[in-house]
Amino acid sequence: MMSGAINQRRIVKSTKLPALSSNVYEWVRPVFHCFYVLAILLNSCKEKDEPDPPVAATQSPFSLGNLEATYLQDQQYDSKEKTNFDIWMPEHDAATGLVIYVHGGGFRGGDKDFVYATRQSGKWNFPEDIRRLLTEKIAVASINYSLISQNSPGVQKCFIDVVYAVQFFKFYSDRYNIDPSKIVLAGNSAGGGLALWVATVDDLGRVNSEDSIRRESSRVKAAVSRRGQASYDLKRWPNDVFIDYGITFDDLSSNEEFLEAIELFYDIDTVEDLQLPEIVQLRNRLDILDLISADDPELFLSNVTENDVFPTDFGEYNHHIFHIRELIEACTSAGTPFVGYYGENPLLYGDPNNENWVDFCIRKINFE
Numbered sequence: 001m002m003s004g005a006i007n008q009r010r011i012v013k014s015t016k017l018p019a020l021s022s023n024v025y026e027w028v029r030p031v032f033h034c035f036y037v038l039a040i041l042l043n044s045c046k047e048k049d050e051p052d053p054p055v056a057a058t059q060s061p062f063s064l065g066n067l068e069a070t071y072l073q074d075q076q077y078d079s080k081e082k083t084n085f086d087i088w089m090p091e092h093d094a095a096t097g098l099v100i101y102v103h104g105g106g107f108r109g110g111d112k113d114f115v116y117a118t119r120q121s122g123k124w125n126f127p128e129d130i131r132r133l134l135t136e137k138i139a140v141a142s143i144n145y146s147l148i149s150q151n152s153p154g155v156q157k158c159f160i161d162v163v164y165a166v167q168f169f170k171f172y173s174d175r176y177n178i179d180p181s182k183i184v185l186a187g188n189s190a191g192g193g194l195a196l197w198v199a200t201v202d203d204l205g206r207v208n209s210e211d212s213i214r215r216e217s218s219r220v221k222a223a224v225s226r227r228g229q230a231s232y233d234l235k236r237w238p239n240d241v242f243i244d245y246g247i248t249f250d251d252l253s254s255n256e257e258f259l260e261a262i263e264l265f266y267d268i269d270t271v272e273d274l275q276l277p278e279i280v281q282l283r284n285r286l287d288i289l290d291l292i293s294a295d296d297p298e299l300f301l302s303n304v305t306e307n308d309v310f311p312t313d314f315g316e317y318n319h320h321i322f323h324i325r326e327l328i329e330a331c332t333s334a335g336t337p338f339v340g341y342y343g344e345n346p347l348l349y350g351d352p353n354n355e356n357w358v359d360f361c362i363r364k365i366n367f368e
Contacts, residue, residue, distance in 0.1 A: 060088065061116045062127040069134050077143070077168040083161055085143040086112055089176060090134045097182035097221075097365030098139045098169060104189025104227070106261065106318065107158050108149060112142040114188075120305050124188075124226075129358050136362050139178060141169065145194075154267035155232070156282070162194045163204050167216040182365045184222045186300075186357065189319065192228025193288065196327070199223035199299065200291040222364040224300040224357050227319045230326040232286035234262060235274060240289065241322045245310050257314040292330045298337040300360045301327045307344050325349070 060071040068091035074084050090096060103110040115126040130140050145161035148154060162185070170180040185195040204218040230241055238249050253259050253271050262271065266279055273279055284290070303324045311317045324342040328349065331338040339351045339360055355363070 061113070062130075064088075064131060064134065067131060067134050077165050078161065080146055080161070082144045082146045083164070084112070085141050085165065087139060087141040087176065088130055088134055089139045090137045092137045092177065095173065095177055095179040096137050096139050097184070097361075098141060098176070098178045099133055099184045099186055099361050099365075100165060100169065101140065101142045102145070102162055102185065102187030102191030102194050103142070104187065104191045105147070107155050107190045107265065108147055108261075110147075110191070112144045115140075115142045123305065132358055133361065136366060138361065138365055139176065141165075148264050150264070153264045155265045155286075158190075158194060159197060159286070162198055163218045164213065166198060166218050166220060167205065167213045170216040171213045180216075181221065183220050184224065184361045184364055185220045186224035186226075186361065187228070188226045189228060192225030193232060195223040196225045196228060196288050196299065197232070197286065197291070200288055200293070200296050201285075220297060221368075222297045222299065222360070224360065225302070225327070226357065227303045227305060228301075228323065228327075229288075229318060230323040230330075231289045232265075233283035233290075234265070235283065236287065236289065237317070240326050241320060242311065244322070247311070252317065255314060255317070258317060261314070289326060289330045292327070292334050292336050294335040296334075296336045298339070298360075298364065299327070299331060300339045300355075300357050301331075302339075302341040302357065304341050304344050304347065308348065321348070 057070050058073045060069075064071075070089045070091070071086070072089070073086045075087065076084050101112075101115055103112060103114040105111075115130065117127070118125045133140050143162070143165050145165070146152070146157040148158070166183060166185065169176065169178055169183060173180040185198055187193075187195040198218060199220055199222070201218075205216050206214050209215050231237070234252070235249055237252065238247050253262065259271070262274075263269065266274065266282065268274065268276070268279060274283070301324050303319065303321045306316075306319055306321050308321060309316065311320050321342040324340060325348075328338060328340040328342075330336075331340075339353075339355050341350050342348055
């Protein structure tokens with residue numbers, strides 16, 4: 001596999017934000033618009049010794065062949081409408097690792113059933129990937145999370161839900177026969193960005209929370225992002241991701257679809273609201289490029305379904321291969337371990353070990 005040299009231009013990073021206050025209310029009030037407060041009010045206190053609710057096994061949506069595994073569908077990890085998951089659990093005496101998969105869809109669509117079939121014209125064979133993970137005695141969960149819309153703007157809820165899903169599986173590790181120290185978070189597009197953010201942000205576990213699940217650490221063993229974005233401070237995209245093309249933020253926001261996404265994403269009325277202090281704080285908090293540090297877990301970063309093209313539409317802005325380039329540069333600068341690939345024809349950067357995302361998960365869970 002070809003290996004390309006990393007672009008050596010200097011990236012100026014802002015100072016990493018300090019760790020979150022132990023008082024979750026103080027932090028979320030200006031940034032997360034009270035979503036944590038609402039989540040706590042909606043969830044009763046869950047104690048370790050409460051009896052497990054009955055779960056019914058159902059038939060996997062695709063063949064598992066001769067594998068001995070249990071499939072559970074539409075299980076709840078929180079009480080919200082979209083906070084449910086499907087899980088495949090291999091038969092194994094010892095606790096297994098877990099891959100949590102997060103679907104894409106621009107934070108406005110998508111579903112956990114994304115992994116039921118092959119995608120990207122057959123290049124992504126999820127049923128085969130899941131069967132291989134199960135063969136290696138690794139469980140796989142595919143989760144839903146709250147989405148944004150005209151009636152429910154603000155992307156914070158998406159991030160909060162994925163954090164809670166990680167904490168849920170740690171809290172209920174015995175129920176699902178999971179080793180809580182061996183959880184890998186993976187996803188594509190927006191799901192890949194969500195996985196990276198959880199892996200790079202400071203631990204969001206709160207030891208004094210009234211909700212026992214929120215007391216669990218949110219840290220994961222590793223994270224996988226395919227076709228994901230480099231940062232959710234969208235004002236960084238012109239000077240980082242698209243610096244080669246001379247694209248300005250005015251160019252981006254002149255695209256109607258992109259403009260609508262910005263307003264829904266940050267729950268603002270106009271682009272000028274991006275400079276409001278609370279929105280600046282939110283943008284900083286969601287800036288994966290700035291969050292990456294040497295103490296983060298190893299990351300798998302890949303986009304080998306697109307080429308180096310001048311972006312002209314919403315999809316090309318969101319899935320440009322230079323999102324991966326920027327993440328690779330940030331990891332290299334910070335000393336964060338990673339496996340990286342970008343470019344299709346030709347491959348512009350590739351890991352010399354030719355490790356795919358499933359190989360990566362198996363290595364991190366079973367051999368490290």
